[in-house]
Amino acid sequence: EVQLVESGGGLVQPGRSLRLSCAGSGFTFEDYAMHWVRQVPGKGLEWVSGINWNSGTTAYADSVKGRFTISRDNSKHSLYLQMNSLRADDTALYYCAKSPSVSVTNSYLDYWGQGTLVTVSS
Amino acid sequence: DIQMTQSPSTLSSSVGDSVTITCRASRNITTSLAWYQQRPGKAPKLLIYKASRLESGVPSRFSGSGSGTEFSLTISSLHPDDCATYYCQHYTSYAWYTFGQGTKLEIK
Numbered sequence: 350e351v352q353l354v355e356s357g358g359g360l361v362q363p364g365r366s367l368r369l370s371c372a373g374s375g376f377t378f379e380d381y382a383m384h385w386v387r388q389v390p391g392k393g394l395e396w397v398s399g400i401n402w403n404s405g406t407t408a409y410a411d412s413v414k415g416r417f418t419i420s421r422d423n424s425k426h427s428l429y430l431q432m433n434s435l436r437a438d439d440t441a442l443y444y445c446a447k448s449p450s451v452s453v454t455n456s457y458l459d460y461w462g463q464g465t466l467v468t469v470s471s
Numbered sequence: 472d473i474q475m476t477q478s479p480s481t482l483s484s485s486v487g488d489s490v491t492i493t494c495r496a497s498r499n500i501t502t503s504l505a506w507y508q509q510r511p512g513k514a515p516k517l518l519i520y521k522a523s524r525l526e527s528g529v530p531s532r533f534s535g536s537g538s539g540t541e542f543s544l545t546i547s548s549l550h551p552d553d554c555a556t557y558y559c560q561h562y563t564s565y566a567w568y569t570f571g572q573g574t575k576l577e578i579k
Contacts (some may be wrong), residue, residue: 460517
């Protein structure tokens, strides 16, 4: 059974940093691209970032470009999101999601974790 | 960027009825479209990919159609647990992913 478990969320002050993690199991982690998607409570879904199977290609939404960095450690079956210069509008539930493809482009998301909540507030 | 517009925003129907949700893309995305179901308090779940292909394990009451810029998700014979918000998402290779704003389905 595919499982994605996010961690690292919490309350952080504006301008500070936070690192999210996602542990994958039940599938061959290194064979698939991975993504982060966020959702403001009560609102819609926003794609944040993606990374291909071997970290050779990364992609970011314009809203986080230059502030967030996605990475992965295939030996640890883990995905990360380093979030710097956090703003109040980054407050959201952050989901880790798996692609059925090795590529970060041109693919849907076939499994999602339960999310980790990030709250940016002073 | 490609904008995805869903209609209606909310929908109310009865058990056993059929409903259709529409998703319109601002540019041609051929069939690079997925549909997700998000039940209250839960993570999104993939229903349909490539506009009309049913994900494994998803009941055949769910069906998708369309290509280019106009797409639809039809749920036939509504069940009480179909109460959820449904999102479309494009995944073309020339623009980063965007989701529709969601359609909240209420079961009377």
